[in-house]
Amino acid sequence: MSPVDSTGVNPDESLTPLALLAKADQAISSLEDVLADLVAEFAARDLPLYLVGGSVRDAILGRLGNDLDFTTPARPEMIKEILESWAGTVWDTGIDFGTVSAQHRGQQIEITTFRSDTYDGQSRNPEVVFGDTLEGDLVRRDFRINAMAVELLIDDRGSLTGRFHDPVGGLEDLEHKRLDTPDTPEISFHDDPLRMLRAARFVSHLGFGVADRVKEAMNDMSEQINRITVERIQLELNKLMEGAAPWTGMNLLVNTGIAAHVFPEIPAMRDMKDEHHQHKDVYAHSMQVLRQAIEQEEDGPDLVLRWAALLHDCGKPQTRAFNDDGRVTFHHHEVVGAKLIRRRLRELKYSKQMVADISQLVYLHMRFYGFGEGQWTDSAVRRYVTDAGPLLPRLHKLVRADSTTRNQRKAARLQRTYDHLEDRIAEIAEREDLARVRPDLDGNEIMVILDMPPGPAVGRAWTFLKELRLERGPLEREEAIAELRTWWEAEQSQDKS
Template sequence: MTPLALLAKAEQAISSLEDVLVDLVAEFAARDLPLYLVGGSVRDALLGRLGNDLDFTTPARPEVLTEILSSWAGTVWDTGIDFGTVSAQHRGQQIEITTFRSDTYDGQSRNPEVVFGDTLEGDLVRRDFRINAMAVELLLDDTGSLTARFHDPVGGLEDLVHRRLDTPDTPEISFRDDPLRMLRAARFVSHLGFGVAGRVQQAMVDMAEEINRITVERIQQELNKLMEGTEPWTGLDLLVSAGIAAHIFPEIPAMRDMQDEHRQHKDVYAHSMQVLRQAMDQEEDGPDLVLRWAALLHDCGKPQTRAFNEDGRVTFHHHEVVGAKLVRRRLRTLKYSKQMVADISQLVYLHMRFYGFGEGQWTDSAVRRYVTDAGPLLPRLHKLVRADSTTRNQRKAARLQRTYDHLEERIADIAAREDLARVRPDLDGNEIMQILNLPPGPQIGQAWTFLKELRLERGPLEREEAIGELKKWWAEKGE
C-alpha cells in the first residue's frame, strides 16, 4: 500500500473520533498547548485498525494533564503520573496522555531515569521502533472542526509501507537501553506479519544474553502477547533463530532438528508449529492461550526421550510424561498462574492417550477415564488431538480423524446415560464411615479411591451393589 493510501486511512480513522476528541483538543488549544496522537495509535490508524485505547503526548506537565482531563472526562486516574502519564475514560474511549520524555538508561536495568522533554522529535526518537515513532498533531480549523498534521521524523511511514521493523537509533543502543524491545520485535512480527531489518536481527543475535536483565514477569507478559498474535510461529522463529529463546524458554529451540519417529519430512519443531497453526484454526472465541501453549509444547519431551529400537527406528517413549514435567517447571519459572501451569501441563500429559486405542477399541471404562482425567479441559483436548495430525498421507489423516469422531460419539453416547462431567463414587465419605464403622482418616480416603475406580470401571452402581462391593473390598483388605 502506498504512503498516501495509508495516510488516507489514518485521516479517516481520526475523523471518526471527532465527536470524542474535539472538546479535548479545544481544552489544550485554550492553553496554547499542542496535543499529538502518538505511537501504536498512529501505527494502527495508518493500518486501518485503530482501537479504543488512544495514546497521546504533549509538552504539558502531569499536573496540567490532570487538570485538563478532570474537566473533560468522567473518569480519570493518575497511577502513572510519576512517569508523566494521566489516563481517562470518555465515551467508550480510553485516553492516555504522557508528557514528552527524554529518558536516560543506566545500561544495567531496563528502568529509565524519567526525564521530561520539551520537543516532539526528542520524544519520538527514544521509542522502540520507527513504526511506533510517528505522531499526528490534532488541531482545530477556523470552523472548530478537527484537523490533523502528520509528523514522521525517523521514517516510520516508509517502514510501514515495506512491512519492516527497524529502530530509530541503532538497534544496539536501543536494545541495550531496554532489552525487552527484542521480545517486542517478536511480538510485532507475530501480530503485524512484518519482518525485521537485517541490522535488527543481527543485533538480536549479538545481544541475546541481554534478555537476562529482564524480569520473568515481563518476559511472561510479552510471550503471552506474542502467542496471542495472528501468526505466533513467526515471532517464535525470530526468537529461536536469534538465540533469545534459548535463554527464556530453552525447551522450544531444543525441538529443532529432532526427527520424529516416522522419519518424515518435518522435524519435531516444524511439526509443533504446524500443530499450533491447526489448533488455532479450531478456536471459537478468539485466542486461547492454554490451547496455543499446549499445542506448541505438546512434544517438548521428545528431545529427552529420544532412543533407537533394534531396527534403528527412533522412538520417544513416554515423552508426554517428561514433557508435562518440563512444562510445569518452565511455566513456574516464568511465574504463570497455578491454573495455567496445571491446564497446559495436563493437556501435554494427555495428548497421547488417544493413540493408545485403535478404532473400535474404546471400552466404556476407557472413555470414562479419558473424560474424567481431562475434566473441564476436554474440549481443548479434542482440539489438540485433532491438531496433532500433520501427516501428508491423506488416508492416514482421514483415518485418524474418523477414529476421533468415533471417540467423541462414544463420549456423547455414555454421557447421555451417565453424568460424565462429575464421575464420583456411588457412596460419599460419610456413608463410607457409617457402613465400615470407621472414624475419619486415611482408610476412608482409600475406600473412596476404591469406589471411584469401581465407578470408572463399571459405571453407576445401585446403592446396595456399591455397599456390597465396599464391604467385600474391606474384608479382603482386612485379610
C-alpha cells in the first residue's frame, strides 16, 4: 500500500507508521478473491472505489470484519447498476441517501456516493448533498480515525492493492489510541450530537482515550444529546455496553454529564456510599460488578446480564436511610431499583422482554442474602428457581459478581454459600421438575372436582395449589384433591361469615 495522502504529502515525508499500514495491506490482500472483480467493474468505467471509514480503521487494527464500507464519486444509480451485475443480492433502501448495499460470497458491501452534507442545527438529520472529492467526504466524518480511505487498485500483475489517503491525521490518532474530530468538536457535535455517544462507544470497544478538546466539548454540549431520538440513544448505549470495557465508555458519559440526560439513574449512584464502606461509592461498586459479570460470560456479550450488573443497585439513592447507630442502609433497594429500571428502559423504547428480564434480575439479586449457609429449605429453593425462571443462569452470574468485598475470607464464604445453593437446586431438580413448577391439578380438573364454572374462583384455587406445590413439592393426586376440597370449604365458610 502506498502511504500517499490526498493532501499531496510526499510519501518519503509521511509520518505514517509502516507497521500499522502493513496490517491494512494484509487485510486488503485477504479480500482479493471477493473484491477484485468489483474493483475492475468500477475501473472499467474510470471510477475510483475507496474502502473507507470504520473498515479502514479496523483493517489497520487487524480486526476487519465481514461488513465493508466504500465510497465513490459514482452516483447511486451507477453504483446500483454495477452491483447488480456483480452480486447475487442487492438492496437499495438507502439510495435516497446515496447508499446501495449488496451481499457477495459472505461479504456485506455498502457503497455510498461522496457526501458533503449540511446540517440544520436542530436535528441530526442532514440535508443530503453529494460531493465530488474524497477529501470533502472524509472531513465530514465523526472522528479522524474514521476519516481514512484506501483507494482499491488492480496492479500490473492483476493483484488487488491500495493507496492510502489520510487528509486529517487519522493514522496518527490510531497510533496514539486517541479520539479526535476532523473539525472542531463543537462544530462536529453541533452537526450531530449522536457523535458524543459514539465517542463513548469507541472508548468502550477500542480502549482509546479522548482528546481533551473533545471531552471539554462533550461536557459543554451535553444537553444537545436531547436532540437525538430515544431509539438512536438506545442503539448507541447497547453498542457501548457490548464493548470490551463498557465501564470506560460509561465513565466518559457520566463524567461529561451526558449520562444525566440519557440515563440519570446511573450517575445518581456515583455519590452514594455503600453500607459496607468497601468502595468509594455505589457507582464504583456497580462498575466492578459489571467487570465480574463479564468475566463469567460464555458466548460473547450478554446485554441483559451486563445491564443488570450495572443497574442492580440503582435503587439505593432513593432508599438510603440511617439506623440507630448511624450506619447507612438501603432496605428494599432491589424493589425500588426494578421499578426505576422498568420506567427508564420503557422510555428508551427497549423491548418488553429486555425490560422484563433486566428488571427481574435486579428485583431478585438480593434474594440470596436472605438465607445463610445450610438454611435453604426445599420450599425456598423452589421459589428461587420458579421466580427466576429462564433467567436462573444469569441470576447465578449476577449474584456471584455482586461479591466485591476485599475481605478474602468473607468473599470465600459468600461463594461457598452460593455453591451450596446451586448444589441444593441440582439435588431437588433430580427429584422433581424445577423448571416447570405447576399445580398438581389444572384448571379443568379444578372445575370438575369443585363443580364450578369458569371464573375468578378457579384462578384462586389454581394459585392455592401453586403455593402448595412450591411449599411441599409434588403431591399424589388424591392428596392434592383433598387439600383442594379443604381449601374450598374454608373459602365458602369465610364467604358466608
